[in-house]
Amino acid sequence: xxxxxxxxxxxxxxxxxxxxxxxxxxxxxxxxxxxxxxxxxxxxxxxxxxxxxxxxxxxxxxxxxxxxxxxxxxxxxxxxxxxxxxxxxxxxxxxxxxxxxxxxxxxxxxxxxxxxxxxxxxxxxxxxxxxxxxxxxxxxxxxxxxxxxxxxxxxxxxxxxxxxxxxxxxxxxxxxxxxxxxxxxxxxxxxxxxxxxxxxxxxxxxxxxxxxxxxxxxxxxxxxxxxxxxxxxxxxxxxxxxxxxxxxxxxxxxxxxxxxxxxxxxxxxxxxxxxxxxxxxxxxxxxxxxxxxxxxxxxxxxxxxxxxxxxxxxxxxxxxxxxxxxxxxxxxxxxxxxxxxxxxxxxxxxxxxxxxxxxxxxxxxxxxxxxxxxxxxxx
Amino acid sequence: xxxxxxxxxxxxxxxxxxxxxxxxxxxxxxxxxxxxxxxxxxxxxxxxxxxxxxxxxxxxxxxxxxxxxxxxxxxxxxxxxxxxxxxxxxxxxxxxxxxxxxxxxxxxxxxxxxxxxxxxxxxxxxxxxxxxxxxxxxxxxxxxxxxxxxxxxxxxxxxxxxxxxxxxxxxxxxxxxxxxxxxxxxxxxxxxxxxxxxxxxxxxxxxxxxxxxxxxxxxxxxxxxxxxxxxxxxxxxxxxxxxxxxxxxxxxxxxxxxxxxxxxxxxxxxxxxxxxxxxxxxxxxxxxxxxxxxxxxxxxxxxxxxxxxxxxxxxxxxxxxxxxxxxxxxxxxxxxxxxxxxxxxxxxxxxxxxxxxxxxxxxxxxxxxxxxxxxxxxx
Numbered sequence: 001x002x003x004x005x006x007x008x009x010x011x012x013x014x015x016x017x018x019x020x021x022x023x024x025x026x027x028x029x030x031x032x033x034x035x036x037x038x039x040x041x042x043x044x045x046x047x048x049x050x051x052x053x054x055x056x057x058x059x060x061x062x063x064x065x066x067x068x069x070x071x072x073x074x075x076x077x078x079x080x081x082x083x084x085x086x087x088x089x090x091x092x093x094x095x096x097x098x099x100x101x102x103x104x105x106x107x108x109x110x111x112x113x114x115x116x117x118x119x120x121x122x123x124x125x126x127x128x129x130x131x132x133x134x135x136x137x138x139x140x141x142x143x144x145x146x147x148x149x150x151x152x153x154x155x156x157x158x159x160x161x162x163x164x165x166x167x168x169x170x171x172x173x174x175x176x177x178x179x180x181x182x183x184x185x186x187x188x189x190x191x192x193x194x195x196x197x198x199x200x201x202x203x204x205x206x207x208x209x210x211x212x213x214x215x216x217x218x219x220x221x222x223x224x225x226x227x228x229x230x231x232x233x234x235x236x237x238x239x240x241x242x243x244x245x246x247x248x249x250x251x252x253x254x255x256x257x258x259x260x261x262x263x264x265x266x267x268x269x270x271x272x273x274x275x276x277x278x279x280x281x282x283x284x285x286x287x288x289x290x291x292x293x294x295x296x297x298x299x300x301x302x303x304x305x306x307x308x309x310x311x312x313x314x315x316x317x318x319x320x321x322x323x324x325x326x327x328x329x330x331x332x333x334x335x336x337x338x339x340x341x342x343x344x345x346x347x348x349x350x351x352x353x354x355x356x357x358x359x360x361x362x363x364x365x366x367x368x369x370x371x372x373x374x375x376x377x378x379x
Numbered sequence: 380x381x382x383x384x385x386x387x388x389x390x391x392x393x394x395x396x397x398x399x400x401x402x403x404x405x406x407x408x409x410x411x412x413x414x415x416x417x418x419x420x421x422x423x424x425x426x427x428x429x430x431x432x433x434x435x436x437x438x439x440x441x442x443x444x445x446x447x448x449x450x451x452x453x454x455x456x457x458x459x460x461x462x463x464x465x466x467x468x469x470x471x472x473x474x475x476x477x478x479x480x481x482x483x484x485x486x487x488x489x490x491x492x493x494x495x496x497x498x499x500x501x502x503x504x505x506x507x508x509x510x511x512x513x514x515x516x517x518x519x520x521x522x523x524x525x526x527x528x529x530x531x532x533x534x535x536x537x538x539x540x541x542x543x544x545x546x547x548x549x550x551x552x553x554x555x556x557x558x559x560x561x562x563x564x565x566x567x568x569x570x571x572x573x574x575x576x577x578x579x580x581x582x583x584x585x586x587x588x589x590x591x592x593x594x595x596x597x598x599x600x601x602x603x604x605x606x607x608x609x610x611x612x613x614x615x616x617x618x619x620x621x622x623x624x625x626x627x628x629x630x631x632x633x634x635x636x637x638x639x640x641x642x643x644x645x646x647x648x649x650x651x652x653x654x655x656x657x658x659x660x661x662x663x664x665x666x667x668x669x670x671x672x673x674x675x676x677x678x679x680x681x682x683x684x685x686x687x688x689x690x691x692x693x694x695x696x697x698x699x700x701x702x703x704x705x706x707x708x709x710x711x712x713x714x715x716x717x718x719x720x721x722x723x724x725x726x727x728x729x730x731x732x733x734x735x736x737x738x739x740x741x742x743x744x745x746x747x748x749x750x751x752x753x754x755x756x757x758x
Contacts, residue, residue: 084639141649272463334467
């Protein structure tokens with residue numbers, strides 16, 4: 001019996017030793033490349049985690065919601081990049097954060113949004129710094145670096161323009177190290193060429209911001225880039241392990257569950273950790289090795305080879321053999337504690353109000369709260 | 380411009396008119412069958428919703444977590460069935476809820492859990508009422524109604540045994556009305572035959588509890604059943620519509636999003652509602668009509684034929700034509716508000732702290748809070 005038996009289930013565990021190692025590894029890599037890190041808050045959404053990730057960095061963060069921005073500001077973090085295209089309706093909330101002391105930068109990729117920013121500046125007398133989002137890989141949003149639209153948007157923004165940003169989300173499809181290195185170069189080149197075009201057109205555009213967890217780890221030359229953004233890197237997950245970005249033993253978060261029943265004929269352990277505890281994310285389903293809803297570990301964190309969390313209802317998890325065959329369940333009686341390593345750190349962590357900290361595989365007694373939700377005004 | 384433009388995005392909308400209709404429909408059906416409803420809290424997790432669903436029912440609820448149990452008790456609801464197999468470690472929390480006035484019943488399907496209940500009774504001097512979970516469809520948990528295990532468990536429980544419960548989760552695979560009616564009969568028969576065996580063995584076993592949203596709607600004879608459990612029925616969702624349990628226009632929840640960008644070459648509207656706003660649930664992927672991450676409506680709630688939320692990143696949604704072809708995006712400029720009807724009400728609602736209420740397609744000004752999380756002690 002370990003101290004872990006005193007924790008409720010399901011609950012979210014954060015192995016601080018692994019998190020510290022994960023941060024040290026990426027920070028060291030980027031230091032060698034001469035580029036600072038602007039940690040992305042979207043994965044951890046927790047001030048102690050973010051403060052640790054900032055200890056050897058300039059101090060700016062990336063956020064995916066205004067809720068994260070407000071929570072960071074409440075925690076004394078003022079330099080904030082809100083890295084989701086700004087909706088015109090959110091400008092008043094951004095301005096309110098500025099009034100509270102935030103140095104907040106927004107992103108956009110359309111003439112309409114640029115015009116809304118310009119109108120806001122004209123109406124309020126205060127501008128909001130902007131990065132133009134560049135499409136480096138066809139993944140999602142952004143303007144093409146060679147497009148006329150880039151210069152059209154820049155002309156509308158004028159002095160509020162601060163540079164460019166891009167996110168090579170397609171790096172999640174890059175299996176080989178070579179492919180990830182190539183994607184990192186493509187991400188850098190798209191951002192740099194867009195910045196160069198802006199500068200040639202007379203804009204200062206000092207900021208060249210790039211990043212995804214896979215490209216951040218595999219970039220071998222970030223010349224011209226001024227900052228790298230990454231969030232999943234702090235915790236890592238099975239999707240990253242499947243991509244070769246980390247090892248399974250690097251993954252810092254797991255879900256503590258309890259066995260609540262057996263279905264011997266089917267070879268199923270039933271646990272109290274279902275999809276509400278793991279999320280519905282099945283990110284490894286599209287990878288070479290489908291990990292179901294997660295890998296199963298004993299309470300000490302040792303992976304139990306051949307087992308998988310193969311199914312999930314709302315508050316029921318099904319653990320079975322990877323090959324689906326019946327097996328002897330008697331080693332895991334009702335009441336047994338197990339841990340599940342999730343597919344996707346961001347999605348699983350979002351199901352919880354906070355993290356129970358572990359060090360040396362034991363609870364430290366600390367509980368680090370998360371800030372969930374979307375808007376500035378949400379609690 | 381409607382009042383909906385004043386709400387933040389993404390946010391969760393609850394159409395009270397539809398919810399009221401959904402409840403009236405199932406309550407009326409069950410009244411005709413002579414069986415009361417024990418609403419399942421797991422979908423709504425909100426006291427005003429649950430109180431409404433109890434207005435014409437005896438007053439007991441079903442919960443999937445001890446957090447729901449504690450929140451119901453805080454709200455004055457004492458008769459609680461905790462319908463996930465009890466872990467021995469949770470008995471102390473259940474006893475604490477009893478001490479605060481809860482009349483809480485737990486379920487189990489193993490000798491080990493029954494022994495833990497008996498030991499708890501002996502150690503504390505107070506028993507906890509128990510229903511034995513019956514496997515009516517091979518879906519998940521429970522003991523076979525004809526098994527020796529049923530009587531073995533009952534003998535351990537003694538006077539703490541109150542009856543049986545079952546959940547025909549396989550009803551989610553029943554497409555035709557005939558199949559759903561047959562599954563409802565199968566669910567009833569499994570529970571009834573188990574209860575009869577217990578009574579023949581000398582146990583009182585007064586409670587025969589069944590339910591799933593599909594079987595609750597399609598049951599045509601519930602003779603011998605003492606209560607029906609259902610939760611999704613209050614809101615309905617695309618999975619239920621795909622099963623023919625409701626119409627799309629019955630679905631009471633939707634997610635309000637804002638268009639934040641265009642990718643014309645791909646035919647993509649980019650919105651600020653990603654998988655954090657909708658959940659990763661892709662429950663319709665296994666149905667005849669895959670609805671992606673959800674159906675798209677205008678801000679008034681009218682379904683926009685041919686559009687689909689086809690992709691999702693954490694805080695980005697992709698809306699495209701169902702056939703994937705490019706189209707004219709100009710009717711939906713940056714800043715346009717849209718609504719997305721989700722696959723799975725339970726999963727989507729769990730991403731939010733509460734509901735903005737609508738009536739007659741307009742906000743009422745009310746915000747109904749949810750209680751998320753798992754344990755008694757979580758906030």
